[in-house]
């Protein structure tokens with residue numbers, strides 16, 4: 098089993114024979130370096146990395162699920178700050194996770210560099226001479242031959258694409274150098290991959306924007322709802338382009354077993370690469386981003402944006418425009434918030450629901466039965482009081498803190514406000530005027546992402562895969578044929594797993610024996 | 620987009636075939652168990668006549684696989700797409716592939732003895748699939764409408780099949796190497812000992828397990844890359860440490876550790892066999908617990 102277990106090439110610089118360190122600082126340093134670059138350390142670090150990745154799937158992560166983290170802080174106020182200190186909400190950028198993979202990669206470099214040198218030498222040197230005795234080889238055979246046997250062995254092995262040398266009464270051959278090449282390519286590609294990921298992450302940016310039909314997104318910092326730049330991001334990495342959402346369409350399944358499942362989302366957009374550029378029409382779908390020079394635009398969400406107009410008692414417009422309603426369930430029961438700080442006689446806020454296909458629950462409450470805009474209804478709850486918009490504290494446009502406000506419409510105790518068709522106007526209580534539902538638009542949530550290293554990442558991944566396949570599936574083996582007392586013997590040794598080792602020896606034996614005309618093969 | 624027609628009647632027929640496959644697998648499993656019982660008998664005369672039973676087992680299992688295959692195919696046709704868009708479908712397709720790969724790999728004589736294990740595993744998966752995972756056919760939501768669903772998931776299922784066979788071989792290997800099984804006079808130990816006689820020797824088991832893991836690992840690496848490419852298209856980033864991505868990475872890293880273990884002195888043999896089992900446990904965990912209880916993008920509740 099030796100051949101199988103010690104799967105590294107035997108000429109690999111083995112760094113595991115480390116016992117007690119030399120004395121002195123440099124001795125310790127050398128000892129430490131050897132430990133770090135040993136196979137056992139690599140193994141240990143790999144398993145440690147796997148284990149360290151687990152908590153990130155248990156606790157919500159800021160990068161993937163920021164709301165989950167907020168929620169966790171609310172539900173576990175005792176535990177959350179401690180977990181936060183231990184970076185359990187940022188596992189993959191945490192000090193401990195980074196430490197493990199950085200150590201792993203340092204170890205990897207320390208491992209790969211000497212191996213590359215050793216391998217480069219092996220590539221240009223002759224196949225190794227046969228061991229003194231074949232006793233310890235697992236694959237071996239004896240046969241009677243003739244004076245041509247060694248010549249035949251030479252041509253035979255050469256034809257099988259071995260590197261062959263003949264030394265006196267012995268033919269030594271080796272094949273599968275590419276196995277080690279593949280292994281090195283694989284490991285080096287991992288380093289390349291990590292560097293590409295790091296650089297790409299630093300130069301990248303990602304901006305989110307909710308775009309209502311008719312609106313235009315201009316690629317500058319001011320036009321994003323949220324924006325996350327990489328460490329090396331500069332403002333001028335934003336390539337100038339503009340994008341107008343012409344139309345958003347959604348298809349939902351109407352079949353009995355499947356009512357309401359979305360089947361397609363389409364955002365029809367026109368893009369321009371400069372102010373006077375030629376507008377280009379395209380359709381963005383969920384799996385089909387729009388690729389612009391310098392950024393890809395992805396469709397990540399959608400919903401309804403009813404166009405509403407609020408007028409005060411004397412008919413002056415205090416608000417008019419589309420309002421983004423956020424879907425709360427799969428049937429697009431959607432919640433919208435409107436704040437009217439400048440309304441007269443007093444400021445008020447509105448919490449509003451939009452039901453694209455309204456239905457009544459048994460409790461009498463409204464709900465939506467289908468995500469399509471088939472029978473839409475808007476309801477509103479109105480709150481008067483200080484909305485707190487002027488005190489400089491930024492507030493979320495999608496939520497209304499009703500605490501401290503006085504409800505005047507909606508709910509059980511107050512007059513209902515229900516708009517049942519577009520064009521309808523309803524009076525608000527308490528002399529607040531009226532609201533008109535003008536029309537209904539749709540919006541698309543778009544994500545604009547730029548990562549210049551993506552192609553590099555892809556290339557390194559492909560290289561790694563190719564290297565891996567080569568390194569795991571191409572057998573590397575040495576074969577020797579030599580003259581011994583009473584005939585010839587053939588022996589073979591594999592470096593790593595080799596399913597065909599015995600078979601190769603057997604076949605070679607048969608071939609060489611057959612080529613001996615007079616004598617019988619054993 | 621043209622709305623896809625769902626064929627509910629065909630989906631019901633598909634389920635009937637799956638049930639039929641379960642029934643037939645139960646029979647083949649019993650035959651395999653009976654075969655093991657006879658092949659490990661103390662009496663040589665009984666042992667010598669047990670080969671026919673194993674053959675019969677494979678024929679019955681083959682018929683079961685046929686029903687299984689029809690069940691999977693009709694499920695796909697009924698929804699006009701690949702039959703692996705939810706856990707039920709993934710389970711029936713995955714277990715079918717495992718059986719298929721196993722039946723193909725029977726050319727390698729030494730793995731015949733794990734037939735009972737593979738058979739039982741497929742039966743168990745189908746049992747869980749039909750009782751807990753079953754859902755009506757549905758059209759695909761937009762994020763899943765991609766040829767990457769075909770590529771990414773097929774290869775993931777294939778990898779799982781290879782890891783599964785490797786794990787079965789690793790179990791056999793570990794039993795073989797277990798001192799208690801080797802030496803104890805306990806009835807159970809001697810029974811296990813006799814069963815193990817049917818298996819190839821330890822060295823061969825170890826090597827076979829390694830080879831299946833190697834292929835599994837290559838396929839898993841591909842799954843990971845394909846997943847990243849798809850994620851870039853569908854979720855605007857190639858990697859985001861979503862729970863499913865995390866577990867794909869964990870599994871990949873464990874098996875990378877396994878491969879290293881095989882090249883590390885003192886770590887090949889039993890320890891690496893254990894790693895192979897840890898790896899497969901992570902695969903199963905990823906498919907069951909992570910799919911059902913963890914939160915993440917892969918859990919589709921509808922695009923918000």
Ligand code: HEM
Pocket residue numbers: 104105106134135136137139143201202204205206208209279280281283284287564565568569593875878879882
């Ligand atoms: C980023 C961390 C690493 C990963 C993901 C990794 C992964 C792998 C994989 C998948 C293999 C098997 C495929 C092949 O032979 O090419 C392998 C083999 C190997 N690795 Fe690594 N490795 C890492 C780090 C290291 C380090 C630090 C060392 C040096 C101590 C090392 C040395 C080796 C050797 C010598 C082999 C060949 C074993 C054989 O022939 O089967 N690796 N590695």
